[in-house]
Amino acid sequence: MARSLGIDRRKVLALRAKGLTIREVAERLGCSGAAVQYHIYRKTRESIRRSFNKRRKTERYRKQFREYYMKRYHSDPKFRSKCLERAKRYKRRRRAKQRNRKL
Numbered sequence: 346m347a348r349s350l351g352i353d354r355r356k357v358l359a360l361r362a363k364g365l366t367i368r369e370v371a372e373r374l375g376c377s378g379a380a381v382q383y384h385i386y387r388k389t390r391e392s393i394r395r396s397f398n399k400r401r402k403t404e405r406y407r408k409q410f411r412e413y414y415m416k417r418y419h420s421d422p423k424f425r426s427k428c429l430e431r432a433k434r435y436k437r438r439r440r441a442k443q444r445n446r447k448l
Contacts (some may be wrong), residue, residue: 357384
């Protein structure tokens with residue numbers, strides 16, 4: 346199998362480690378500055394893409410869970426009354442804490 350004719354990432358990183366600018370590395374290797382930047386920032390772009398995909402999956406699962414939860418539990422009157430009671434208790438506690446801070 347024939348090897349590609351592109352520049353080697355190791356060479357790019359080695360020249361950058363010596364302190365050369367992107368333009369100087371491009372001139373030495375005979376390629377464009379965009380190609381040099383691609384080899385330098387490739388790993389960063391891949392990690393950003395991976396984290397974005399994870400976030401998107403998490404949001405999708407969260408949305409599915411919310412829909413399931415709303416269908417399953419919020420149609421049940423007993424569950425709704427429990428939720429309202431819990432919310433009232435939470436509000437009472439918060440007000441009590443605020444009063445204690447003022448004193």
